[in-house]
Amino acid sequence: MGKNKAAVVGGSVLVILIIAAILAPIIAPYSPREMSYGNELLPPGSEGYLLGTTSLAQDVLSYVVYGLRISLYVGFGTLLLEVALALTVGGLSGYFGGVIDELLMRFTEIVMTIPPIILLITGVSMFGTRSLEIIILFMALVNWPWMARVVRAEIMSRKQEPFIEEGRSMGFSELYLLVRYIFPTVLSPVIVLGTLDVAWFILYEATLSFLGLGDPTSTSLGILVSMGRDVLTSGWWVSFIPAFLIFLLVISLNLLGDGLRDALDVRENV
């Protein structure tokens, strides 16, 4: 019961944040990087600058609503790519078994042995120009194996069920059975795992941006946190507000994911 309420709260906060990101041009009084000289480091509540300004006289409110867009774009973009990879590898592996399964699973395990954060940092640094898409690509490349293993295990148990054989007796092709008969029934664990993963992706991107490995042209929340580091004593809000938004995003996704796990009755070991 308690978990259900928590999930509803998490879901609601998430929806509010998503709406805020969609309505960013309406909510933001200024363009996110616009500097107005003379208004450096105004505290929250100042006239015209509800959440204060940075040491470069940028409006924090305008910055963070656009920053939300970046976080959500990276989080859900990575999720899409991760799910596509996991369903392909896990699906083929679990459904066809045998040699295909052996090869794909050994490959998956090799990817899993690489420390994610190191591969991520190396991968992103390899490119001269940094873009969000490159970050998305590498985060998905690092994280799909865990989801693929869940998909594989789920499919291996699903494919034994009589309704698959019933479909086969109707003359449906194996690929059709996999996509239309098996994938829909493995969606619940993918949704649960995916929700929790989105939170990780948002954190990863913010971390990379904080370390200066993100897209420097973006209005990432991580960049704003990093900018505020130099003025922590005189202008705590510059770091605190974007950090708090990251916290809100991550905790609401986690609450929602846990609630969905219960609601969709996914076994605990997922």
Next chain:
Amino acid sequence: MKNNKVMEVKNLKKYFPQNEGLFSWDQRFIKAVDEVSCYVNQGEILGVVGESGCGKTTLGRTVLLLTPPTSGTIYFQGEKLDPNNKKQLKNLRIKTSLIFQDPYLALHPIMTTRNLVAEPVRYHSIIADREERERRVEELVINVGLTPGHLEKYSHELSGGEKQRVAIARALSTDPIFVVADEPVAALDASIQAGILNLIKEMKEELGFSCLLISHDLSIVRYLCTRVLVMYAGKIVELAEKELLFESPTHPYTKALLSSIPTPTPKQSGERLILQGSPPSLLNPPSGCRLNPRCPLSEDLCKTEEPELTETDTDHLVACHFPDRPWPE
């Protein structure tokens, strides 16, 4: 004569390899179906009876090539089937159907009745026109005794009997000429079994398909079938016209099986013939006649030599060395 046989199998064998330990050299096999030959005539229902584990379900699945036979030949409409011939297999899938025992497990859990029934027709492009297809689906759903109100329901919203009706509508949607019904009512409440059986009978008369009906329930077989095949431990022991089989069973196993039918008037029912022991393991069936360790008529010959399936009467095949001997007192 040959043209009348919709489905025929000759010397069909299905062995499942059994993996022993890692270091075991000799591969062992579960002989689920062993040297079975039979046929189904146009428009008839051939009943297959036997205890659970005697290979009747495997026979039904192998006949439809849902699992490849170990050896033997299968003829569909007089044409020899080749498991590697994709085109032929597609034709077989369209023109045959399998009705499963448990409709709770055999229907896609997240599809509506409308989609379930329309899917095979759409997949095989039997009716290309969308509206015409919808009409056909609605007609079928009504024909199997459901209402248009059931069309938008998901399978988990239906009762067991309704599910089996949907499964039958789906099986018949491609207008098959041969249907295997594998224990179609065994998973259902006794109160709705009769309705489903009558439905199969009606649909058969209306659409004219032939049917292989697998059941362990002799009264169902008696009610629906034209001819009956009795299986024991992967082999046919007796095959005859229904009347003949029920009036004058010849094989000791058939006799024992028939005497086990419960009757509404227990006092008038005949003597209960009991076979001692239980069916043998299909991994290692007894030599000679497979019934010999349990059979009260068994002699030395039965232990060494396997009886052939021979014709004792017109259209009455029995695999027993001593078909004429009466049951001992």
